[in-house]
Amino acid sequence: MNEPNLPNPGLGGTTANDPFQAAKASAMKAAEELRAAAAQKAAELRDAAESRAQQLKSAAEQKAAALKTELTDKASDIRHYADDALEHARDTCQNFVDEAEKMAREKPRQALITAFGIGLVVGLILRR
Template sequence: MNEPSIPDLGFGSPSANDPFQAAKASAMKAAEELRAAASQKASELRGAAESRAQHLKSVAEQKASELKTDLTEKAGEIRHYADDALGQAKDKYQDLVAEAENMTREKPRQALLTAFGVGLVVGLLLRR
């Protein structure tokens, strides 16, 4: 007798001649291959990115070292210039003090009047 056939709803074992199941298996295999290829590409890209990052880091460190050296040299030049300027200012101050002492010894009245005038002008300026 003929038994009524029960349609396969995908829960049982696939029949050998079912084209849908064969296409599904083929698609699953292709998806797995794509997943593996994507994973491999991601790994390659990650390695390339890490390599590039290391290269950029080493270039940045080298540039920072060069800048530090340049800045240290410039600071030394500025320090030398400042020391020279300070030495010249000290010499000029000592010359002015010596000249003021000589003027005070040679012309005491004129020195006293000059000091009084300067004091008066400074006092008026500070009052405002």
């Protein structure tokens, strides 16, 4: 009796009904399917990550643009405030100079003594 499931030693091969070969082929096929599924899932994850990164980049750009606009507005407000303060300081200084000139014309001796006293005090302060 000749059994069909035994390997043929003369040819170095196996018979077509070898259960180990069938299991091996099935395992190889399953491994190949798993490999393909893993590659597909990796591609899906990569696409999802790229999409999310693009969304985050877009949100960051929008936030940066809004912040830039807000900072520009604040800088403009500060510039206007500084201009107003400078103008007020110029007006105050000019008023002071006008008053000093008026006093020097009306009371020259008192203006001279006052200027001498202020100069003396400033000189003493700077000497120390």
